[in-house]
Amino acid sequence: MRYGIIALGAFSAALLASTPAWVQQPPAITSTTVELPPGDGLFPGGSSADAINNNCLACHSADMVLNQPKLPKSAWDAEVRKMINVYKAPVDEVDVPKIVDYLAQYRGQ
Numbered sequence: 792m793r794y795g796i797i798a799l800g801a802f803s804a805a806l807l808a809s810t811p812a813w814v815q816q817p818p819a820i821t822s823t824t825v826e827l828p829p830g831d832g833l834f835p836g837g838s839s840a841d842a843i844n845n846n847c848l849a850c851h852s853a854d855m856v857l858n859q860p861k862l863p864k865s866a867w868d869a870e871v872r873k874m875i876n877v878y879k880a881p882v883d884e885v886d887v888p889k890i891v892d893y894l895a896q897y898r899g900q
């Protein structure tokens with residue numbers, strides 16, 4: 792019994808003294824700078840872009856919209872409706888035709 796206790800003590804001391812391989816160094820915390828691509832551009836076209844700039848930049852960039860495939864005007868109308876109805880974009884009803892005209896002009900078929 793006594794040998795058992797001594798052996799257990801020796802085993803515990805060995806465990807405490809050596810750092811087991813599975814104990815890893817904590818990761819070094821360093822600060823990092825991340826350059827995000829510029830995404831704050833407006834829709835081009837001056838005042839003809841006012842309606843789309845005022846209503847369509849809250850959730851995604853102008854580039855994202857302008858990089859979509861060219862679509863017929865009716866599809867752009869449906870797209871704007873989808874933003875309003877599905878994604879709850881707060882678009883003033885008087886701006887809808889101006890936005891659709893803009894999209895048909897810049898990304899129309």
Ligand code: HEC
Binds near residue numbers: 849870879890
């Ligand atoms: C309330 C947030 C919100 C607003 C405001 C908004 N959108 Fe979106 N839009 C979204 C979301 C969410 C998606 C889906 C993004 C995805 O799938 O990664 C999206 C996607 C799109 C797409 C890509 C095609 C698609 O259907 O997924 C187009 C084009 C688009 N929006 C145009 C517009 C236009 C034009 C307006 C202004 C009338 C507008 N959005 C305003 C939320 C919004």
